[in-house]
Amino acid sequence: MLTVRFERLGLTPGDLVLDAGAGFGRHAYEVARRGGRIVALDYADDEVRTTRATFAAMMQAGEIQRDSYVGVMRGDATRLPFDDATFDRVITSEVLEHIQDDVSAIAELARVLRPGGTFACTVPSWWPEKINWKLSDEYHAPKSVGGHVRIYSRTELEAKLRAAGLDVRGHHHAHALHSPYWWLKCAVGPRRDDHPLVNNYKKFLEWDIVKQPRSIRAVERVLSPVMGKSLIVYAVKRPAPARRSEPVRELVNA
16 A cells, blocks of 8 residues: 555656665665666664665566665654765655654754755654544553654645655645544454454454545545545655855955
């Protein structure tokens, strides 16, 4: 299940792409399938191991070219181990809402993106997320260790991207049918795995992801602008300002 629209990211074969906070690799795999060269980074060791193993299996099965896989590594988004302007594209999906110092993380993600490179960022949408927070304190920090620490408005997120040197080029919402699942889950308790209503809705979502029926896709397209679980913002890094050269001073003989 993809959240980022790759046609808006502008990915072309051979592009070097960073997926920061890759999780179990859903966007990273798609980058490789489309011929991009992917670096997947995550803070969680188990997710790094699983994603690395999945990439190995994909290469062995011939699903992706070996030169599309650059690496999977553990790292901190607020202190990225890359030089300035390393990547052609940067993706970070459902990550910033977990980071206390999101301003430093955004600055780092912008730093490693080349001027003119594209950036795609996804976070939970404001009002569906607000309902989750009201329904359960166990859904978010501090009760949920590693949980969400803030609720973004689009205005706040776009302002932080601009402050980091990124020009916002558009946005959309996605995954409308996932919002009711999380409302149900928060209503019964996010840590409960035995509630039949929640489990049945989860089975419906899994069926939808696998089968992708046209009727459900149509409903999703209609509802996503209103109740999409995720907000996706696209941006481009501004060119570096030209350095002003010192004026040449002519020596005049007295």
